Amino acid sequence: MAGLDPQWLASLRASARLAPARPRLPLIAGDTVIGSVEPDFLSQIRLQPLSDGRNTLSKTEHSGRPAWRLLGEPTAALDALALALREAGLAHAWRDEQLAVADAQGQRIGSVERAVVRVLGITTAAVHLVGQAEDGRFWVQQRAWSKSNDPGMWDTLMGGMISGADTLASALERETWEEAGLRLDQLRAIVHKGHVDIRRPCDDGHGAGYVVERIDWHHCTVPDGQVPVNQDGEVERFVLMDAGEMLEKMHANEFTSEAALIQAALLG
Template sequence: MENLRVFDLNWLRAQRAAAAQPPLRPRVPLWSGASLIGTVEPDLLHQIDLQPLLDGRKQLLKEERDGQPGWHLLGDVTAGLNRVAAALHAADLAGAWRDEQLAVNDQHGVRLGTVERAAVRPLGISTQAVHLVGQTVDGRFWVQQRAFDKPNDPGLWDTLMGGMVSAEDTLATALVRETWEEAGLTLDQLRGMVRGGRVDIRRPCDDGRGAGYVVERIDWYHCTVPEGVTPANQDGEVACFALMDGHALLHKMRDGEFTLEAALIQAALLA
């Protein structure tokens, strides 16, 4: 197998830098009670029309804590954040609406509620994803080309499977569900499943008209896809699957034909 030591390590450093970018503009905390649940650009929430609570209080308050300005979400976290998500969507300040709830955790990783996926980037809420790298017995890689109508990274190449961990999932159940939905495979068809590692992404994104910020933890796994087992997409989010040897994989990664996440994951395996 080719090794990144014979490849372009400047490229690898650039990918790692791309995955650890500061926000384009300053952001302020989004609190619920004493808990930090996200970050926002200071004026973003001024642009939405949010109905007051039943007792007449505003759902969102701009305030300072220890000299730090920020926004305070009042009331139930899930109900409040989903009202904010709907208001962001109405103002064309959210990402693609998914009708999918993601977990909302505090700064210590304690789950406080859930929110529509479309709002997590504008609100700087941390997310979790899972990826699966699949290789044949002879070392080639099964990779997918993302559907051309995907809201993020359309048409780019990706790992065998990559998806979000929804609020209803654990990491283990997301691995099972996404492997079936994206590749039409069950885990008992695969061999040598092992956890490969973790990739952290922090970078600006286009959601919220450029006010979005990605804070994502990706756990990735590696497996062998036995001879005669072929992935087949089930959910319409994959244009096609292909087998690539290490040389082709590295070439396409270098040329920017893979998503940043997939490139970092596969580089970690090959390094």
């Protein structure tokens, strides 16, 4: 079996560490930086003022540079901001799913609708599970063609966002069932293997988005007789691939970049 192509791997890793396409300003909730936005992006919307007449959203200064400040209880203020972005056609596909919002120390201060995390440059968290059959082949999924991101591309056995109500452990359990129809106690040797970090521009908000994400990934053995079956409509099919076929599809960029980074870390 041929190994990972060094030039392809270098390009893949570089694509996960890209600067914003255009300058961005800090987004502050209260006194805490929670994300970033393009300088005039939030000028396209208007929010109702607070009960004391102060602007809920305004340009300000932070550490000697321009910034956007969002006042009020963070979750409520972010909910209002998300709805305004949706009405202006600046949100991604609406999911009615809240993701955690944290301060610089990683402490949760609130939550926000998933559809606006990219345009607001808010850090997100995800979990993936790499599953190998007992003969060494890999269980991989083809993403549903209806997915808003990377439709029809190959992915790990399971990959999903960590919601505002989740811990890493509960997200691993929930997503493994929803995407693959497998319970963790049906799997063997589940081990946390590491994480990959993604920072790159994206098309959300007509090109104003910026992805900042940490993906924790695990590896397991799927015992013979256990076959993944999708439960939530987000997977087209599951197949078994040997390492050679998987590498071929990775080099052809048929896997999502996140899955390729994870599989490359395992195979390398």
